[in-house]
Amino acid sequence: MEYQKPIPLKNQDNSPYWDAADRHELTLQRCDSCHEYAHPPGPSCAKCGSTDLSWVSIGDDVKATIYSYVVSYRPFLPGFQDELPLIIAQAELEKVPEVKIMCNVLECKPEDIQIGMPVQMIWQDIAEDRALPQWKPVDE
Ligand SMILES: [Zn+2]
Known part of the structure; x- marks a missing residue:
């Protein structure tokens, strides 16, 4: 697709x-x-x-902890309508704590997201030669 x-x-x-x-x-x-x-x-x-x-x-192997987040119920870009609500967070990188990185948190229910939660970077292959960094909760 x-x-x-x-x-x-x-x-x-x-x-x-x-x-x-x-x-x-x-x-x-x-x-x-x-x-x-x-x-x-x-x-x-x-x-x-x-x-x-x-x-x-x-x-x-990129891990981070959620520093702040918002749950968005409205698409702010075309193409996201089917994925609402979106969790948009700032996370503190484990290896470089002074860097806070914006992240989309996937595979997480809005009621489950919380400050201090560990997340890990994953990559979504969107085209033959392009991949997008995304985040998901760290597997237990
Ligand atoms: Zn400088």
Whole structure:
């Protein structure tokens, strides 16, 4: 079946992030000057303004804990109507706790989501050469 949702576009700033996702890995941008992670990626460091940025692989075993979340009952993008409600959360990465990452939490009922809940990254293959990072509760 054809993928109906908008496919995230790669640009100069974020293409390493999406290329890693296509390989089912997470990569994060890090500033070479102040060593802060920058997520979402951008053209310069949000902390010190440096444009010396590198990409650091976090690998394919990515866990996090829910830091905050909202449950959305309205589609904000076309193609999501059939998946409501959506759980949109911010999660703190286990390997890089200073980074909070936006996530769609799948395979979870809205009444089951809670702050502090462990989640893990999964990748949804949406096209031959594209995959989207998603999240689900960590298996017990
Ligand atoms: Zn910096």
